[in-house]
Amino acid sequence: MSENPIQGLMKTAMESIKEMVDVNTIVGDAVQANDGTLVIPISRVSFGFAAGGGEFSPCSTTSGDQSQESTKFPFAGGSGAGVSIQPVAFMIVAKENIRLMSVCPNNSVDKLIDLVPDLINKANDFIEKKMGSHESDKHSCSNGDKKKPE
Numbered sequence: 001m002s003e004n005p006i007q008g009l010m011k012t013a014m015e016s017i018k019e020m021v022d023v024n025t026i027v028g029d030a031v032q033a034n035d036g037t038l039v040i041p042i043s044r045v046s047f048g049f050a051a052g053g054g055e056f057s058p059c060s061t062t063s064g065d066q067s068q069e070s071t072k073f074p075f076a077g078g079s080g081a082g083v084s085i086q087p088v089a090f091m092i093v094a095k096e097n098i099r100l101m102s103v104c105p106n107n108s109v110d111k112l113i114d115l116v117p118d119l120i121n122k123a124n125d126f127i128e129k130k131m132g133s134h135e136s137d138k139h140s141c142s143n144g145d146k147k148k149p150e
Contacts, residue, residue: 044088
């Protein structure tokens, strides 16, 4: 069975898309700053393609006799592809922490999620500070320096 011309168009379009879109397009190459921090870009990639065509019968002759020299009909077709690459975030890998910084400034849910580790650290520091001050209060009350009420 011979290959349909549409298959050739689709194959060409898919090979072109494969060349344009790979893993490095979504998670980009890391860029290293002077202090050793790595910045890794993350993008959203959308792509699509279309191919179509058809065979049509040759124009009839004016004499009315049918030409039997070729039973293959002429083919007309085309294909197209498009790729959209949109930056989404940057992953920042520092010596002591990793942060995901969103490019979209209106995404409040992402901002809240990013703030959770900082809030937990601050709450732990606050609790430790309070526990430390209670421990020092207990020690100052237990050595008998407390005045008796008169």
